[in-house]
Amino acid sequence: MGIDKKIEIINALGIVIGSVMDATEAMTEYSSLTLPKKKYLYGEAHRILRRNNKPFNEAQPMMVVDIGVCAAENGVDPLTIMLANLNKGK
Amino acid sequence: MKTLLFGNGINIEFGGADNLSKSIILRAIKGAKEADFPVDIIVDDPSLIVSLLGHLFLQVREILNGGYDSYAYTTDLKGCLDDFKRRYSIRKSLNVATIGFEDYYLLYDLMCYKYKIKNPEKYHIREALKCFFLYSIFNNGRVNQIYKSYPAKLADFFNAFDELYTTNYDVNVETFSRKKVNYLHGAFHIKADVYDPDSMRNKMSDSPIKDCIIDEKYYYLYSNALTTYSGYSKMFSIKQHGDANSAMDKMAKAYQENETIKEAVNVWEKDANEIVRKMAEGIKLKLGDSNLEFKETYPIKEFTAISDELSIVGLSPNNDTHIFNMINDNGLLKSIVYYFYDSEEIDAVSQLLNSHKLDFVNVTELWNRYR
Numbered sequence: 001m002g003i004d005k006k007i008e009i010i011n012a013l014g015i016v017i018g019s020v021m022d023a024t025e026a027m028t029e030y031s032s033l034t035l036p037k038k039k040y041l042y043g044e045a046h047r048i049l050r051r052n053n054k055p056f057n058e059a060q061p062m063m064v065v066d067i068g069v070c071a072a073e074n075g076v077d078p079l080t081i082m083l084a085n086l087n088k089g090k
Numbered sequence: 091m092k093t094l095l096f097g098n099g100i101n102i103e104f105g106g107a108d109n110l111s112k113s114i115i116l117r118a119i120k121g122a123k124e125a126d127f128p129v130d131i132i133v134d135d136p137s138l139i140v141s142l143l144g145h146l147f148l149q150v151r152e153i154l155n156g157g158y159d160s161y162a163y164t165t166d167l168k169g170c171l172d173d174f175k176r177r178y179s180i181r182k183s184l185n186v187a188t189i190g191f192e193d194y195y196l197l198y199d200l201m202c203y204k205y206k207i208k209n210p211e212k213y214h215i216r217e218a219l220k221c222f223f224l225y226s227i228f229n230n231g232r233v234n235q236i237y238k239s240y241p242a243k244l245a246d247f248f249n250a251f252d253e254l255y256t257t258n259y260d261v262n263v264e265t266f267s268r269k270k271v272n273y274l275h276g277a278f279h280i281k282a283d284v285y286d287p288d289s290m291r292n293k294m295s296d297s298p299i300k301d302c303i304i305d306e307k308y309y310y311l312y313s314n315a316l317t318t319y320s321g322y323s324k325m326f327s328i329k330q331h332g333d334a335n336s337a338m339d340k341m342a343k344a345y346q347e348n349e350t351i352k353e354a355v356n357v358w359e360k361d362a363n364e365i366v367r368k369m370a371e372g373i374k375l376k377l378g379d380s381n382l383e384f385k386e387t388y389p390i391k392e393f394t395a396i397s398d399e400l401s402i403v404g405l406s407p408n409n410d411t412h413i414f415n416m417i418n419d420n421g422l423l424k425s426i427v428y429y430f431y432d433s434e435e436i437d438a439v440s441q442l443l444n445s446h447k448l449d450f451v452n453v454t455e456l457w458n459r460y461r
Contacts, residue, residue, distance in 0.1 A: 018148040020184050061144025062137065068147060068186030069119055072112060077183040 010083060017064050019079035026079040030087070033076070042089030044070050045081050091398045094251040095413070098258060099404020099431060103457055105236035108229060112187045118226035119143065119186070128308050132221040139222045142215070146197040147186045153200065154179050161203040166322040170196050174319075177408075190408075191223050196319035221311045227259065228278060228310045237266035243460045251401070255393055257410060259315045272389040274413065275324065276314035280387050283331065285312040290384050294371055314387045321412030328412075331384035332391070338383070341369075342376040390416075397422035403429045403453060407438040414442035429453040 001009075010023035019026070030038070048066040052059040064078075071078040101109040108117075121127055122136035133139050152158060154175055162168040174196055178184060189197075198219060202212050227233060240262075248254065248267035255272045256263065261279060264271040273280065283289045284298040292299045304312055316324050344351040358370035376382055394416055400423050407414060417423065427449045428439050436450050 015151070018151055020151055020154065020178075021182060025182060058141075061141040061148065064144035064147055065119060065140050065186055068144075069116060071183075071185040072116060072187035078185050 009086070010079065013082040013086070014079045016060065017067050017078045017082060019077055019082075021077040021079045023079070026077055026083055029076060029080045030083045033080075033084075035089075037074075038084055038087070039089040041070070041074065041076070041081050041084035042087075044074075045085035049085065091253065091396065092251045093253045093255065093396045093398075093400045094248070094403065095255045095400060095405060095417075096258070096263065096403045097256065097405030097410070099406070099453065101233070101236055101258060101260065101262070101404075103404065103453075104239045105233070108232065109236075111190045111192075114191050114223065114226050115143075115187045115189075117229065118191075118222050121226055122222065128225065128305070128311070131305060131308055131311050132225065133218045139218055142198075142219065143186060143194070146194050146201065147189065149197050149201055150178065150184060150189065153197070158200045158204065161200050163203065166320055167196075167199065170320050171200070173408075192317055192319045194219065194223075195317065199319075220317055223317060224259075224278075224311055224313070224315055225308075233260045234262060234265070234278070236260070237262035240266050241461050247456075247460050253392075253396065255389070255396075257405060257413065259310075259313065272392060274328070274388060274390070274393060275316040276388060278310035278313045278315060280314045281309075281312055282314040283385055283387070286385065290372070290375065290382050293375055293382065294368065296368075316388075321410055321415070324410075325412040328388040328390050331386045335383045335386070338372055338376045341373045342380070345373055345377060394420065395422070396420065397424075399423075399425050399427075401427045401429070403456065404431075407435060407442055411442060414439070418443050418445045425449070427451060429456050 007023045007027075010026060013019075014021065014023065014026070021029075033041070045067070048063060048070065052063045052066065054062075067078045067081050070081055074081075098109060107113055119140060122140050127136050129136060149158065153171070158171065162171040174193060178189070181188070195216070198216060201207070207215070245267060248263060248269060251269075253272070254263060254267070254269055255274055257275045259273065259276060259278045261271070261277065263269075276282075283291050285302070285304060286292065287299055291297070316327055318324055318327075341351075341355070345355050346352075355370050355373050358366045359374075361367050361370070397420075400417065402417075405413070417426070423446060426443060426446050428435075428443075429451050430436055430439070431453050439450075440448060
C-alpha cells in the first residue's frame with residue numbers, strides 16, 4: 001500500500017473515532033512505541049472492535065468511548081490505537 | 091473580616107488524582123458498566139449514557155473546525171464556544187477523558203440546538219448526564235473522606251478565617267475545621283428544591299416529587315450541586331429562587347391592592363399557556379400562605395457582602411467567571427490573595443479581578459507551611 005493511500009485511510013479512521021491528531025503525527029507516535037506496547041494496544045483494539053460488533057450507528061459512539069478510555073490509560077492518541085489495529089501490532 | 095474561598099484544588103492536593111476531571115470521566119464510564127450502577131435513578135440502560143458521551147466527543151472535531159458556530163445563539167454561548175475552541179485547539183491529541191467534564195454540557199447544548207432536541211427530553215437527558223458525573227465525583231463516599239489526609243496543622247489555616255466559602259460539593263473542610271462552610275455551587279447533602287417535599291415547587295398541582303421515589307442511599311444524586319460549563323447559567327440557577335420569591339411577593343401584593351391585576355391573575359388560571367397557569371397558581375398559593383417561598387439554597391447574598399480580606403485557594407479561573415465577577419464588583423474588599431498552582435493563572439486572574447490590587451502566592455508554598 002502506498003504512503004498516500006495509507007495516510008488517507010488513517011485520516012478516515014481519525015474521523016470515525018473523532019481524533020484530532022494528524023495521520024503523520026499518529027504514525028510518528030505509533031513508531032515511537034515498543035513492540036510489546038504495539039502488540040498490547042493491538043490486542044486491546046481488537047477486543048474493543050469485537051465487543052462493538054453491531055450496526056455502525058450503534059457501535060461508533062461506544063467504540064469512541066472504549067478507544068478513548070484505552071488511549072487515556074495508555075497515554076496515546078485514539079488514532080494511534082486504531083493504527084495498532086491496522087498494523088496488527090507490528 | 092477575613093474570608094476564604096476554596097475550590098477543587100484542595101481536594102486534588104490532599105485527595106490525589108482521583109479528583110481530577112480525567113479521573114472523574116474515566117470512573118464515570120467504568121461505573122456505568124458496574125452491576126451496582128443506580129439504573130433506577132440515572133438511566134435504565136447505562137449504555138445509553140456512555141453512548142451519549144461518545145456522540146458528544148464526536149462533535150469536538152467539528153466544533154474546532156467552526157461547524158457549530160452558527161448554533162451558538164446567545165452571547166454567553168458564543169463566548170463559551172470561543173473559550174472551548176481556544177482551550178482545545180492548541181491540543182494535538184484529545185480523547186473522551188481530556189475534555190473537562192463540565193465542557194460536556196456545552197457540547198450537549200450545542201448538539202441539542204443542531205439536532206433540535208427540545209424540552210422535556212433535553213432536560214431529562216441533561217439530568218441523567220449530570221447524575222452520571224455526580225455519581226463519579228461522589229466516588230462511593232470517598233470524596234467526603236479526603237479530610238483524613240489533611241495534616242493536623244492545616245486546622246490553623248482554616249481557623250485564621252471568619253467565613254469559609256467553597257465551590258466544592260463535599261463536606262471535608264466543614265468536618266475537619268468544625269466551622270460552617272457556605273456552598274456557593276450547592277452540596278451533596280443539600281436537596282434540590284424539586285426533591286424537597288416541603289418546597290413551594292412541590293406544593294403546586296404538578297409537584298415533581300409526586301412521581302418520584304427518593305432512594306436516600308444515593309442522596310447526593312438529588313442534591314442542589316450545580317454543574318455546567320457557563321458562569322452565566324450557574325448564576326442564573328443560583329439567583330433563580332431569589333428572583334422568583336421577589337416576583338411572587340410583588341404579584342401577591344398587587345393582587346390584593348390592584349383590582350385590574352386581580353382580574354388578570356384570575357383569567358391566567360385558565361390560560362392555554364402552562365407557564366401562565368402556573369404563575370397564577372403560585373400567586374394563589376402565596377396568598378394562602380405568605381410564608382411560602384422558594385428555598386434559597388445558594389449563599390449568594392452573603393457572598394456579595396463579604397468585606398476586608400479575601401484569600402482564594404484551589405479555584406481555577408476557568409468555568410467560574412461569575413464568582414470572579416462578583417469579587418471584582420465588591421467594593422468592600424480591601425485586599426485579595428490569590429494562591430496559584432500554575433503561573434499562567436496570574437494573567438487570567440489579573441484580568442478578571444482588575445478592580446482590585448492582588449497578591450499572588452504559589453499554592454505549593456502555602457501547603458508546605460502546614461505540612
